[in-house]
Amino acid sequence: MSELARFGNLDIDWNLSPEHAVTMYLEWGNNDWHAEYPPVRSKDDVSTYFVVDTWGARPVVRLVRRNSEQAEELATIELPDHLANRWLHEHGDLKGICEPTEEIKAWLKKELGHE
Incomplete structure (x- = not known):
């Protein structure tokens, strides 16, 4: 069983990039209501997404x-x-x-059991 399989029931936002997340959650008012990701309204607005972290010796996915x-x-x-x-x-x-690249997203979806 994959390490990620336990997260298979989560609603993953596959198109949310780190840049969009910052715009939505850390720079309120920096995006408009007609954008793909409108501004958050409260702390109850939640997103779950993957990033590739390259600060270490080898890239990891978080x-x-x-x-x-x-x-x-x-x-x-x-x-x-x-x-x-x-x-x-x-x-x-x-x-x-x-x-994540499309290839990494495909691998993640398989690991989550979304295929």
Whole structure:
């Protein structure tokens, strides 16, 4: 059983990038009501999404649950070697928090049992 399978019942926002999350939850008023992600109204507005964290020696995927008060890390998962190596080949040693590629999202969906 996959390490992520226990999160298979969560409503994952597959299109929420770290940039959109910051705009929605940390910079209130920086997006309009007609945008794909309208401003949050209260701490009850919650998003669950994945990011690729490249601050360490190898990239990892983090499952994040965020509202206007906090970001909670639900899980940290090492990428399989082929995905980590492809990421490093494409992005080099650039450090940061990034949106997962489509290939990584497909792997995550399989790990969650969403296929």
